[in-house]
Amino acid sequence: MARAAHPDAMKPRGPQRTRTAPPTAPAEFPFAGRYRTYTLFDWTGIVYLLAGLVALRVVWALGSGESAWSTLQQQLANPLYLAFHALSLVAVIFVGVRFFRLFPKAQPARIGPVKPPPQPVLHAMLYAAWVVVSGGLALVLAGGIF
């Protein structure tokens, strides 16, 4: 048998007419089949939490003087940090692609009199925005702007 669902899942509000067996969770949830992708998507939250902590550490080092900043830069060159940032990149791309796939159909048919563009156009707009923002950030990091 599959693992149990919440014992009150889909339970009627009134008294049940017969004794029932408790509900079970979908057999593939959470680690098999299509649920694997969904669970991985959820787990990327841990990566973002850690990335947020790293960002706080960077801000703290910036406010703590030049030596703290250069120490942090040395630490960030550590292979473990590099591996973590590579993992963060993979997580961002994974979530981005999933979000871009699901976002267009979540748009309502209209908001007041305004209708959203067709789904393929929305798709293209999302990817175009991603390319433009990534390109802009790459230019900033390369010293091309500012």
Place this chain on the structure above:
Amino acid sequence: MAEKKTFEITRFDPDRDEAPRTETYEIPVEPDWKVLDALNFIKDEIDSSLSHRWSCRMAVCGSCGMMVDGKPTLTCKKPLSEYGNRVSVAPLSNFPIVRDLVTELDGFMDKFQKVKPWIVRAKERAVEEGTHRQSPAELEEFKQFSMCINCMLCYAACPVVTNEPDFLGPAAIALGHRYNMDSRDQGSHERNEIFRGEGTVFSCSYANECSEVCPKHVDPAAAVNQAKLNAVIDWATSFVVSREKE
């Protein structure tokens, strides 16, 4: 000679069994059979005590939803040829089990009624005024969501339903959204309050499984996530637009 397949079927008799168990049947199957045909063969020829729901046999009534090889499946629609030699059939996940493959539906009906799945009018139109007219474009806005046959496969696939008993669930929200989008309806504020309240639409984490398993391509995940945005817009506009005057 007909091919043989083995079926592992969940059995549960509330008068005798403490918990569901599995029983195995080996039966000859025809190439054109659906999963439901095999269940009916077992009931007719081998074990008349087997309980399962079915009615129309043409994917319209939504009665015969079950877990086949762990996936929510409309058994009258799914060809048996798509499975291997061993096929497991279990009652829909996330529902209490009444007997064998039959699940308790009252919880679903409770959720269903909450979203007021009917046209709400502030003032009913007099018969002399004629019918409510609707353009094809207005119909198109919600038609997809009105194709639901209440088979409940979406509930069996939803990981939020697994963990949050108060969640209204995909089909009920899709139906509420369908009426919110109907040009004849004036009850969207009432429904949006329900969507924002207990069993909130915001519990949905957009796993999209409901849409993956929907046999009628209703796309409940789209409806739920459109309903989220509409519920927020309705809340925001409630500060500037008086509901009484509408």
